[in-house]
Amino acid sequence: MHYEQIIQNTIKTNNSTIVLLVLDGIGDIRNPQFKNKTALEYAHTPHLDNLAKESVTGRMYPILPGITPGSGPGHLGLFGYDPMCHIIGRGVLEAVGLGFELKPYDVATRCNFTTMNEKGVITDRRAGRIPTEMTVALCNILSSIKEIDGVEIIIKPGKGHRFVTIFRSKEKEIGSNINDTDPLVEGKPPIPATGKDPSSQFLASVINKFMKEGYALIKEKHPANAFLMRGIASKPKIPSMRDHYLLESAAIATYPMYRGIASLLDMTLLPAPDSIKGLFETYRDYKQKYDFFFIHVKGTDQAGEDGDFESKVGCIERVDEALPIILENKPDVLAITGDHASPCAMRSHSWHPVPLLINGRFSGVDDVKKFHENACNNGGLGFFESKYLMGLLLANSKRLDKFGA
Amino acid sequence: MHYEQIIQNTIKTNNSTIVLLVLDGIGDIRNPQFKNKTALEYAHTPHLDNLAKESVTGRMYPILPGITPGSGPGHLGLFGYDPMCHIIGRGVLEAVGLGFELKPYDVATRCNFTTMNEKGVITDRRAGRIPTEMTVALCNILSSIKEIDGVEIIIKPGKGHRFVTIFRSKEKEIGSNINDTDPLVEGKPPIPATGKDPSSQFLASVINKFMKEGYALIKEKHPANAFLMRGIASKPKIPSMRDHYLLESAAIATYPMYRGIASLLDMTLLPAPDSIKGLFETYRDYKQKYDFFFIHVKGTDQAGEDGDFESKVGCIERVDEALPIILENKPDVLAITGDHASPCAMRSHSWHPVPLLINGRFSGVDDVKKFHENACNNGGLGFFESKYLMGLLLANSKRLDKFGA
Known part of the structure; x- marks a missing residue:
């Protein structure tokens, strides 16, 4: 029996809500021009830091060490579809x-x-x-x-x-x-x-x-x-989030590529205004209607690909500033992570592991007090492959039964 | 698609140089007779420590937790050949x-x-x-x-x-x-x-x-x-480093066993004097001629197998002393690790994870300030299997394209 089968065999439904906030390309490497910090370390993020203090953290390899994922494999992994098995063709x-x-x-x-x-x-x-x-x-x-x-x-x-x-x-x-x-x-x-x-x-x-x-x-x-x-x-034969996890899912993403990947998994596409605040407000407005929300922030990746450290910091700070909109409408499980790293120094996607934070009633709390790459090295979740994140989110929302007796 | 296939599909060539310095049997466990330190912790290693401060670190399981590898599987893993698939027969x-x-x-x-x-x-x-x-x-x-x-x-x-x-x-x-x-x-x-x-x-x-x-x-x-x-x-049918990674590879190893494994992978065998300084000087002399250098230090394993803590410390200190020869002729990517642990207290190979350091322009830097087993527990690479190291080295040398779009 493999992982996806165990999930299939233990999945159940309930009234909990899961929010997966993806800061595209969020992972980075320390930048000598900016006090030897990553954008996440450099940014002023009081809400993220407070959240980290009440959460469990870790780092995820999007695929496996050394592999730089495109947006397709990066997101499939986050949604629990093994990106080495489910390949979305280039034309699609x-x-x-x-x-x-x-x-x-x-x-x-x-x-x-x-x-x-x-x-x-x-x-x-x-x-x-x-x-x-x-x-x-x-x-x-x-x-x-x-x-x-x-x-x-x-x-x-x-x-x-x-x-x-x-x-x-x-x-x-x-x-x-x-x-x-x-x-x-x-x-x-x-x-x-x-x-x-x-x-x-x-x-x-x-x-x-x-x-x-x-x-x-x-x-x-x-x-x-x-x-x-x-x-x-x-069109790839990927089971929908509904079939796979019994989740009614919604995507709040501005860019067509991510809306497209979400629609391949049969997520409902919700209104996605251009501002980060607007994305979070859409979640607030629809929070009763879906089990799972995928919120996609593109700015962090764009800044990374442009090599624009300050813009990456700015985008992170806008996320932090708007975060109370989610926190005041707190889902049962909130995860914040990236689909891959996009280090400013590389101006491209990279293989570096991404930071992860999971907050929920049963997530546990570790000693990590900030949400950034190196802080998360010491997190309570360790390092693992992104394809296991969905299992963790389902477990945290009590949607997975015991495996075996 | 599996890991090795992704590497095959994304590999490209460039002018970068990779050095993999293998301190055979370097991993150890803390020794009550020597201030409760491992040989790496006990040794005076200013160059390694300085390098750790500018590098990313982690730990590797040579095979999987609990498995003690022989020299064959230990090295195959380091070179990215899954040691559970590629078996070198005992006679070979x-x-x-x-x-x-x-x-x-x-x-x-x-x-x-x-x-x-x-x-x-x-x-x-x-x-x-x-x-x-x-x-x-x-x-x-x-x-x-x-x-x-x-x-x-x-x-x-x-x-x-x-x-x-x-x-x-x-x-x-x-x-x-x-x-x-x-x-x-x-x-x-x-x-x-x-x-x-x-x-x-x-x-x-x-x-x-x-x-x-x-x-x-x-x-x-x-x-x-x-x-x-x-x-x-x-003779096993293992693809050469050239076929597998488009790398012109050279081995600088004194002992026949390691020269032999290298030659099975079609590495060129370079002169390998008896001293550690001499090994590093060979790299310096040939650094323009190859893409990948495997440098093998045997003394650490020999000391571990002899249960001779002080000799292991001495060998580590000789490596540290000679390290400037490599650092002054810095490759694009430098990795230092072991093929397996050989704890002095066990007088044999063991299953313990080995420490790893990767230094390069895009390696990133974590908070680890020393190169030893327990410091590397908090590294930015986490714990992973040795067979993924080559992927990381290729990625760090920008020899891997993105996987998927």
């Missing part, structure tokens, strides 16, 4: 990142406009990085292709030269075990789609027809007179 | 421990001279522990058997009554799924070799012929008038 992530709601048999692909010469050879894989407006106009033209061999075709423009194509089969599952058509280098023609199994062969032939028809429609639109497809992927 | 470890370089289809066996009476029954399994010189002479006699059924036979004397026989098949793989011929008790005859599959049956018949011919050659050499074979094992 791109589609949900554009706010597109996928249906069960949908196959999504990342596409980009490209320049092709009269010999059918790619001369610029990014079509001279045409602006978004041009991509929108070209997507409109391609949208005249509504259906091929019974498969509905839906096109969504993205940023710059990028767009997403969704192949929607209404009645039966279609395969997506198909190569990228992008040769990845200039000077070569697009690669025809080939399916690696019979049901993928069907979709591959649809894709090849789509490319042929689409190229004909935009052939005069130099430099964007063709397109390439990558990351062809089916 | 013995052969590489004698400095023998195995080829792909080689099968190696541990052998020992033994005394047999006129009825073919073993009367002394160790032939009265004959001295090494006698073993060398007897191996010379056996070496007249050059080949049996197309399989080349190579004999290497070891210490005391021990030697190694290598069965070399040049053209095809031969099986090694064969029982020990050693009955493990006196009063019984040697057990004939039996192969458990067709290709092992072939080698078993070669082994039986080798025993017959060999026994005839030394039948007058009482007390060493026969020999027994154990740990019959093929």
Whole structure:
């Protein structure tokens, strides 16, 4: 029996409320330019510190030591879905990142406009990085292709030269075990789609027809007179939070990517204003209506990726300032953590373990008096993989029975 | 997808240098005779302590809690090869421990001279522990058997009554799924070799012929008038560090066993003088030429196995004294740890977690100010299995891409 099975076998429901507050990219490393502190250490956070004094803390490896997760695996882990087993394909992530709601048999692909010469050879894989407006106009033209061999075709423009194509089969599952058509280098023609199994062969032939028809429609639109497809992927079969944990879940997230991941797990998407205060107020307004709230703060990651230490500190301080809105409407279990670290010094996601705080009637209290990376090294939860967090939250909310007699 | 696959899928190369300094058997337990300190706590180590202040630390379980590793699994783990999946057979470890370089289809066996009476029954399994010189002479006699059924036979004397026989098949793989011929008790005859599959049956018949011919050659050499074979094992199929991590690796190790393990992973064996200073100077001299350096210090383990606390302290202090040679030629990532603990009080390898320090531009810094077992309990890396160390070192040297989007 493995962990997810134990959860399945011991789960029960009750009236408790769980809030998981994700400060995206919150983990960091100490910064010599700022008194050798991390942003969390540097920030003035009286409410977080007081909360830490009444909570249990620890650190989590998003995947395993050394592995830097993208947003997909980072969040799947937080929701208790083993990110090494449940893989969200690139096309799907791109589609949900554009706010597109996928249906069960949908196959999504990342596409980009490209320049092709009269010999059918790619001369610029990014079509001279045409602006978004041009991509929108070209997507409109391609949208005249509504259906091929019974498969509905839906096109969504993205940023710059990028767009997403969704192949929607209404009645039966279609395969997506198909190569990228992008040769990845200039000077070569697009690669025809080939399916690696019979049901993928069907979709591959649809894709090849789509490319042929689409190229004909935009052939005069130099430099964007063709397109390439990558990351062809089916909507993953991830059990919903309802099926998995008997939880009615809601997401309060501003950014499409995180709304998209939440919707893949069948969370309800609640209003998500642009301010942190606004996010927390949404929780306050809906707190009676759901069992589980995923609140996503993007600013910490953005600041980390920009290498902007002061902005990361500022975002943390805004979280701290707004925190009383949650604390005055205290859920039974409150967890604060990140999906991964985004150290300012690296301007990117990283592998470093994230700090974690769990507060609840049965969480216990350790000797950690501040909520930051190094303080949490000594926490009562130790170091563990993020995929075990949901089990802890369910346990703290008394939603898990004893395992074995 | 499992951990090693993620590494495979995200690995890339760059110009960074990684040094892994292994103090063999460094972990210990506190010793009541020496102010209740471990050797690392007791030793005067100003350079290590200063380095700890600028590093991130933690502790590693070589395998899993409670498991005491031999040198093979201990080192495989450090190099990121799951020691529970990649098994180096005893015969192979013995052969590489004698400095023998195995080829792909080689099968190696541990052998020992033994005394047999006129009825073919073993009367002394160790032939009265004959001295090494006698073993060398007897191996010379056996070496007249050059080949049996197309399989080349190579004999290497070891210490005391021990030697190694290598069965070399040049053209095809031969099986090694064969029982020990050693009955493990006196009063019984040697057990004939039996192969458990067709290709092992072939080698078993070669082994039986080798025993017959060999026994005839030394039948007058009482007390060493026969020999027994154990740990019959093929050269393991372990991907090289180059294939696995795109790393050009070099080993600076004095002892044949560790040189042997390194050569199984296709590391280049660099000059390894007898002094710790000399080992570090080799790194300095070659630092431009390789991506990864494995530096092996044996003295700490030897002292632990001898139960010689003061000698362990002395060896640690010699490492500390020579450390500036590495620090003045600082690699991008420096890790210091052990392959396992060898507590002086136990005079043997043990299961205790080893201390670990990682220093690099992106390692982060925790609150640990000394490099010893108990200080590292509070480190920013927590406790984890050694097999994840390589992932951390690769990540710290920016050789791993993000996993998922």
